């Protein structure tokens with residue numbers, strides 16, 4: 380019998396967790412019929428509410444519930460990493476606690492991977508599937524401004540990064556052991572999972588579903604947090620902003636050289652007195668701005684390098700039950 384580890388990052392999910400657990404019961408049964416035993420790895424990401432109490436109660440009743448609790452809030456990326464490290468299964472799933480990731484898709488995901496391994500329909504092109512990911516087909520229930528920026532972000536990052544970041548892809552996925560091990564080898568501090576999942580390669584099959592609203596509780600992501608997260612993603616998976624800064628510097632050098640030539644010739648040949656402090660102010664401000672922007676971009680990469688070099692642990696666990 381195969382084992383599936385289901386990683387559930389939880390931050391202030393006391394309201395959603397009992398609903399999640401109930402909704403997973405039939406799924407666990409169905410997976411059992413398909414030949415897979417499930418274990419849960421709940422990661423309490425330093426919740427300030429009764430999340431840990433709820434998890435402990437679940438673990439007391441159900442031996443297949445493992446949990447690990449952080450000393451403070453480290454973020455979902457860190458929670459997922461902790462889950463991956465502590466998942467012992469042949470297959471590993473990542474799933475939100477708020478039921479926005481449809482539980483009933485999990486058996487289907489399992490079937491697709493198994494089927495490809497058996498040389499079935501999906502894997503018949505000679506390739507085994509190592510991951511079944513999910514994408515939302517719409518962004519219903521989301522503020523329009525957020526959707527707009529999200530779309531822009533995916534367009535931009537896919538232009539400037541070699542790693543493909545799939546628009547609408549969720550973290551909800553099922554992976555094989557070998558893919559999980561590959562991800563664990565990427566022990567970087569600044570984690571951007573959407574990129575990491577894709578960077579490690581392996582064949583991913585995408586399932587689509589219509590966006591769902593949260594079952595209970597509220598989202599942990601403000602618009603500003605998402606914006607910062609998108610910058611993290613760009614810095615983590617592309618160095619294009621650095622090249623752009625160089626390119627802009629080169630172009631403005633070229634432009635100013637040509638302009639200088641023009642001014643010289645005009646003054647020598649036509650004796651035209653050069654008037655123009657407004658244009659001077661514009662040029663100084665423009666170049667000053669470009670320089671500051673360039674330094675800022677450089678600073679972003681330097682800051683990330685600084686954090687990476689310090690080699691701080693990605694999370695600190697306070698307690699666990701295994």
Ligand code: UDP
Pocket residue numbers: 387388389390391392424452453454455458474475476477479597598599600
């Ligand atoms: N989460 C976490 N740590 C955080 C923020 C969120 O572990 O700092 C978990 C949260 O409990 C949930 C999942 O990550 O299970 C997704 O969070 P949320 O539903 O708030 O994000 P959204 O679905 O709105 O993108």
Ligand code: MG
Pocket residue numbers: 475477479593598
């Ligand atoms: Mg959610």
